[in-house]
Amino acid sequence: MPHAIAPTLRLQSCGAGVQSTVLALMAAEGLLPRLDGVVFADTGWEPAQVYAQVDRLAAVLADAGIPMYRVSAGNLRTDSLDPTHRFASVPYYVRNPDGTDGMGRRQCTAEYKLKPINRKVRELLGAAPPLYRRVPAGRVAEQWIGFSTDEIHRVSDHDRLSYVRKRYPLLELGMSRKDCLRWLVARGWGSTVKSACIGCPFHGNAQWRAMRDQHPDEWADAIAFDTAIRKGGARGLPLHGQAFLHRSRIPLALAPIDRVTRGEWADRSPDIFDALAELGDPDGCSPYGCRSGAAVAA
Template structure:
């Protein structure tokens, strides 16, 4: 949407806001820098980076109140569970609201007059129209330009490709428990340092968050980043789940193409990293094996 606004396809926005959890992949920060430098700045659109802290550091700090990540739990009786997800509200929504209040001239806890509000654009495409919701405060009114334009994710990818931005990475915490196997594999196969980071974090949160443990509220079980509820270093991330397989088939319209996309070309490489001694396959603008 920033590019659409900068190019005049959509009206020019006053600001673009990025809520930083402090633990995004390096590729996301590099992409944000590029967008700010090549797209936003020439169009005169300020990019505001807001944050309430580093989610990774906070989770391991016994002196810090931690907003729970949705960790997979293996209880003492062997039953599976999951912790509540509070991180989006704490590390994404909260800093955005604080910034919006400041832009309006009514920092918390000042009361905002009913007639004062911002129009906030949310980047949800037609594929996920069910996620389009109103804001929970009156001083923010959500609008969904991509849905208004009838754009799907594929339309967005085509547009980004036309701007030379086909490699736009997904913004999410490096160690988000909602990663699919493909995302875990991408980290492992393309960024050894980041893989070591998430493996270390996974081991560190086995007994729950540090603040709860320090206060005597120990987790009655074990916590994991991967849905298999085994250490990330041992998790079956090379296994393609039924949901991932169905998504690939639907996106590509072919079982054969989906197989090649997941496994790479015969005797060659996976879409993200070399698997053997064969020459690496060529890659298209999306970084996928062709």
């Protein structure tokens, strides 16, 4: 059913991964309606390759007259280790004192991605500084979200906002993640990588291996962080258990990341696009549906 109010602005929330890069490039090329802006939420802890991608995309968008807004709620790595900072929980794997397994709550996506994006959307819609809380009546943003057809289960209305009208152009186009990869390769963007924090506990073995073998500085950073969170990071764990980045609940430096998981094995394929998609491994972090893994309970 058509909406009664036409959107004031058309914006894209951008995780800078495969799907959102396709959407932004399509808008820049005029294959999709014109965007008024692309909003990228920076956790401060993305791999260097992702920041290079963001810079490249911003340049293409600028040539097309589309601004990219980079927003941030701070540096997730620094904040997680700072006892004076309000702690936004990362979903660590936990070993409880009684030997049972648990998981930390995931608040990081909401705090470091969703919140700063929504604040920017309110600001662009005319909410008054300094808090940008209230959007003037009648102003609405059409917000593009880059879910592909293989992610249709992620579409949700539970976080509905009065000033946002979500839209899923890749679903309207019937494009899967593999279609997106083909589209990017044809345009010289075949090296586009998943976006996710360097030390995200939802990395699969393939992603940890790639980091260890191709980006030793980032691997060393993740190992240092893994060591620092053992007692829970900034505030410690309520039950005094131990926290880990790897699902084995073994220190990352020793974790069995060379083991090919059942998912990786099942998804092995000679198809170059499957190889590019690194199937069997989680698919990066999106502000609107963390592809890194399912939400976990407290």
